[in-house]
Amino acid sequence: MIKKVYAKIVSIEKIAKETMKMVLENEHISQFAKPGQFVHIKVADHTLRRPISIAETNVETNTFTILFKTVGSGTRRLASYEAGEYLDLLGPNGTGFPLDRVEENDVILLIGGGIGVPPVYFLAKELTRLNVNVHAILGFQSKDYVFYEEEFKQWNDVTIVTDDGSYGKKGFVTDYVHDINGIDRYFACGPLPMLKAVKEELEGVEGYLSFEERMGCGIGACYACVIPTNTKDKYKKICQDGPVLHANEVKL
Amino acid sequence: MIKKVYAKIVSIEKIAKETMKMVLENEHISQFAKPGQFVHIKVADHTLRRPISIAETNVETNTFTILFKTVGSGTRRLASYEAGEYLDLLGPNGTGFPLDRVEENDVILLIGGGIGVPPVYFLAKELTRLNVNVHAILGFQSKDYVFYEEEFKQWNDVTIVTDDGSYGKKGFVTDYVHDINGIDRYFACGPLPMLKAVKEELEGVEGYLSFEERMGCGIGACYACVIPTNTKDKYKKICQDGPVLHANEVKL
Amino acid sequence: MIDLSVSLPGLELKNPVMPASGCFGFGREYSQFYDLSVLGAVIMKAATGTERLGNPTPRVAETASGMLNAIGLQNPGVDRIIAEEIPFLRQFHIPIIANVAGSTVEEYEEVAKKLSKVEDLAAIELNISCPNVKEGGIQFGIDPDMAAEVTKRVKAVTSVPVYVKLSPNVTDIVQMAKAIEAAGADGLTMINTLTGMKIDLKTKKPLIANKTGGLSGPAIKPVAIRMIYEVRKHTSLPIIGMGGIQTAEDVLEFLLAGANAVAVGTANFQNPYVCPEIIQHLPIVLERYGFHSVKEATGGAHR
């Protein structure tokens, strides 16, 4: 259930180039958030809230983590908040990665591109509860942007790819998906061109993609964030039906 | 000379109902400000700057004081700043109370109404440098709004008047101006109806009034703050030619 | 006791605050946050003759104290709105206003006709800011003759009161209002969005896929207040005012300008509780400024 809450900023730090990590305290979000869901954050001096994925929750400390890239004025303003301040946010919003069809011993591929890595991390952590085989491929622009390699390594086999080869392997995540054999299911989050390429490359494999779109309400009321689908309704709302959608139902 | 400066807030406190006192540190303002001049303050989230009179300067500590009433969203936001923060301000703006014609042993009447008291206080303090006879009449709505009585008493004879008689004498400042004999010159700052009444009551005495008007630029460029006069130009700009104007030149 | 109630054609409002069309869907999402029965009324998302899928995305962009949107009237079509959405809203026992849109006068007629058969529909809001495909895309809302024509034709086929929603993108808002009054409208709602654009410096293209979008939010409030004030001077139709309302003080400003009731749009996105919060705060604000009722405040700036 989505609630409007005030979450206290526990810590905020820069963890890679243009990339901030913020830990927030709020019981509702930390108890109920599922991987793939997001919070819709009110940022001072801005009309519209900003959607940011939940990267981790901790039910013991009632905290949750978000990671964000400072790309424009809203995320830059968000980066200027300090520990101890409160953020007004809605959450948890949207529908996350579906885990109900995951079966024991499945080979699962996680793909994260840039700031698409955080929700995939949350998913990776959740998947450790199930007895499955998880492989992660994470793509970044270049060395300076890489984050969370160690965090992933706790749980999974992980391959880091950079566009320019300045760290890990060189190229795009799609160049390495075939290194993993017998993939039963994949989950991906990242920029649209990456999602398109992943869908094509893994044609035939059951997959779920997490999408981004500019949002108004963030809760399904304004029709700002639709994506065309081949389902009965012909579209889905990314903020409500998504951000995670079945790769085969979306028209890319 | 007007400069754009960043002044550090040294302290901020509430000194009476809806009335804040803020001490700021800035060399330029504290060295050059004259009684009657104002600073034009940029307040977060507001398009237009807010004009606030300078209530006191201290050339040793490079500080100056402003007092303001929280009447609307700008002054309420101003009241929410904290010591240590910096304010972007223009100053000192405008033309203050003229002291060049004040002569030794003159009987001088100072009249302040409500938040018009601060510039009059600055003037009272300045006048102590001259060998003159100063009387102050300060009007407030009611007891809770009274401030700076003690501060004035250091320098002058002072009469406090409240509209409802809840403190000091009851009535309007104009009810008591004739208690002072042989006034050579008066200086007044307060709401427009008070200024009008003072001018009428003291017809024939040389007087100077400090005016308020909604401002745009605050420096004389936009013609927002004009007041009709019977001078050659037919008008004066309150932000530049004023806020202090000769009582006889303005058309009220 | 401050009296918040307002009686307008078709609308017995217990308070003057309702969500604006397109900013509240059909109420389902906001009903997660609060009981919609506290609202004065509700205005639904636009209904067209058949399902519309709207414009390509991005459909929204942020601006200083405002936002642009070009949703493009996406909606499931009037039949499904009647079958699926109105029954949901009915449970809250508040007046339901349907926002009617179309590309031809015939489409307006058809949608209005269907809606007016819905037993407890309180009123229709005619959204005339849509481009008329027959007339080469010119909006009904910017031409007084076309606006009058669509008003007249819709009035002829419906039994529920018709409020016409004025576009602010016109030289003479009073002329529009008078034409619509003469055509028999029961009321006006105003203002719709101002046409605007934002260019993405990175792509060098208009950020909104539709290029232009409608500007809403506090940025446009001064334009809304001015237009309501002018229209109030020259027509006697009731006015539901909107454009940038965020607080109960804003509501009072609209009432003083001449609005009889108000709608809240963009502010719902910032604070899903904005409507109930305004409703709770409104009596306090009315009292502070010396009013005993909403009715007393309406038109206050004209006295």
Add this chain to the structure above:
Amino acid sequence: MIDLSVSLPGLELKNPVMPASGCFGFGREYSQFYDLSVLGAVIMKAATGTERLGNPTPRVAETASGMLNAIGLQNPGVDRIIAEEIPFLRQFHIPIIANVAGSTVEEYEEVAKKLSKVEDLAAIELNISCPNVKEGGIQFGIDPDMAAEVTKRVKAVTSVPVYVKLSPNVTDIVQMAKAIEAAGADGLTMINTLTGMKIDLKTKKPLIANKTGGLSGPAIKPVAIRMIYEVRKHTSLPIIGMGGIQTAEDVLEFLLAGANAVAVGTANFQNPYVCPEIIQHLPIVLERYGFHSVKEATGGAHR
């Protein structure tokens, strides 16, 4: 090296940034803060045939991300502007643009005629947002025929290039621009302010003594960008763009929409250094977005 220079009729600009009319007086006050010779040009406060004392006060009010003003063209009259103000501005060796206003076509002609005799006046900006007393107060700026008429008549009596300043308070900005282009204007400046109002909750009256005022500042930027984009598509006249500019990024957005140069109004009140700061920052911003010159960025959103 990023080339900031722009050549427009009568205006050889070393950079495209100039203060907007009415927001900079005649430069004296801002010259306390910086050397005005850094500016691309300067547009003076409106000049009328004789001295005008303007509207009663209050003349300004704050709004969300904007402000309202109703100064009412206060100015010392064209003769004193020529005698006292232009000589002051001349020392900075930047193009001087005179903003010309009037209540009758004859007054526009008279003012323009006098100004065009000033040796080094670079251009005239026709402020057609003034009510025409002869035509019953209708603004020249909202009627294409009247706008064309005043443009034609002023062009006939002056030898300096004439830029006509468009009012955004019209249904069809392109129609206005085309009428003015056909009438022989050398360029357009746009946009002037949107008409707005604010009501004082305490007094229950419009806060501005004139009741309505002109809305300026970031709030109106999306409307300015949209109108410039549309006008650029349909005319080939050079455009000096304005409306809510605060930063060099804003300037780039105006250039992409189709402006050849820009003017900065309201932002001067917030930051007296805004023009020189924008000028300093503009090359960095142009470079960041891949441009080598202002000219290259102009119209970028249309390619």
